[in-house]
Amino acid sequence: GNHGQAVAFAARRFGLRAVVVMPESTPQVKVDGVRRHGGEVVLAGATRSAEQAARAEAIGRDEGLAMIPPFDHPDVIAGQGTIGLEILEQRPDVHTILVPVSGGGLIAGISVAVAALAPGVRVIGVEPAGAPKLTAALAAGAPATLDRTESIADGLLSRSIGTLTFSVLRRVVREAVTVSEPEIAAAVRYLHTQAALRPEPSGAVAVAALLAGRVAVGGPTVAVVSGGNVDPDLYQRLVG
Known part of the structure; x- marks a missing residue:
């Protein structure tokens, strides 16, 4: 949630699109925070797992978006x-x-x-x-x-x-x-x-x-x- 909001905030500042993939269990306050900063939210998987990474990579590949991992970069x-x-x-x-x-x-x-x-x-x-x-x-x-x-x-x-x-x-x-x-x-x-x-x-x-x-x-x-x-x-x- 914190990483997603930061990405959405930075993307809006630079006029870029941000798609944030989050677990289905993410608290609504964090989902709303990403959307408030202009990010698009995609929910995938029950908890943090490889499922979110796979979904994000697929979206990036299909839509030509750069991948920004939450920590492993x-x-x-x-x-x-x-x-x-x-x-x-x-x-x-x-x-x-x-x-x-x-x-x-x-x-x-x-x-x-x-x-x-x-x-x-x-x-x-x-x-x-x-x-x-x-x-x-x-x-x-x-x-x-x-x-x-x-x-x-x-x-x-x-x-x-x-x-x-x-x-x-x-x-x-x-x-x-x-x-x-x-x-x-x-x-x-x-x-x-x-x-x-x-x-x-x-x-x-x-x-x-x-x-x-x-x-x-x-x-x-x-x-x-x-x-x-x-x-x-x-x-x-x-x-x-």
């Missing part, structure tokens, strides 16, 4: 890396950075940028307990496809870490932790009440890891809050 990874640069600029004393993980583009970009300029900084991936694809990949030494994924953090439900993203991040990321559904919900409430933020559950998992004590804090720590596209009814249930 050098330019996407490089773009995400600017967040790492911003963190180092604002907190040069940072000790640990916690990053939400779906396909791995965000953590790959951040970890490479940070490793180049501050190699002593720990970068740790955080994912829902119901979608531990980075945890599985680090254990196996290669991307591993999960049988299924399930979580209120709907933006983190990729069944596998990206092949390219893993080849990049495996050199610099050694740790991944998981958080439970109640811990994610508690983080959403915390950010709502204590920081006046309105995160989607996917964007709150890094804070959830801190609040739940999943990571030993040894110095200044940054938790990346990566999205706010949340279904209004779900949000009210979480914060109410």
Whole structure:
């Protein structure tokens, strides 16, 4: 949803057509967000899977459109890396950075940028307990496809870490932790009440890891809050 909205926004700025392929389970707020920015939405498959990629590739081939993957592409990874640069600029004393993980583009970009300029900084991936694809990949030494994924953090439900993203991040990321559904919900409430933020559950998992004590804090720590596209009814249930 976040990637799709960004593509639609950029395409409109340049007068281009954007077709965004999304899972059938995508929350309506994210579908509406893509359309609001002028994108066309095609729904395919129940959850994030190869089905969406195949559908997008077919549309691109048949209609002469360029494919922009959500995470497994050098330019996407490089773009995400600017967040790492911003963190180092604002907190040069940072000790640990916690990053939400779906396909791995965000953590790959951040970890490479940070490793180049501050190699002593720990970068740790955080994912829902119901979608531990980075945890599985680090254990196996290669991307591993999960049988299924399930979580209120709907933006983190990729069944596998990206092949390219893993080849990049495996050199610099050694740790991944998981958080439970109640811990994610508690983080959403915390950010709502204590920081006046309105995160989607996917964007709150890094804070959830801190609040739940999943990571030993040894110095200044940054938790990346990566999205706010949340279904209004779900949000009210979480914060109410």
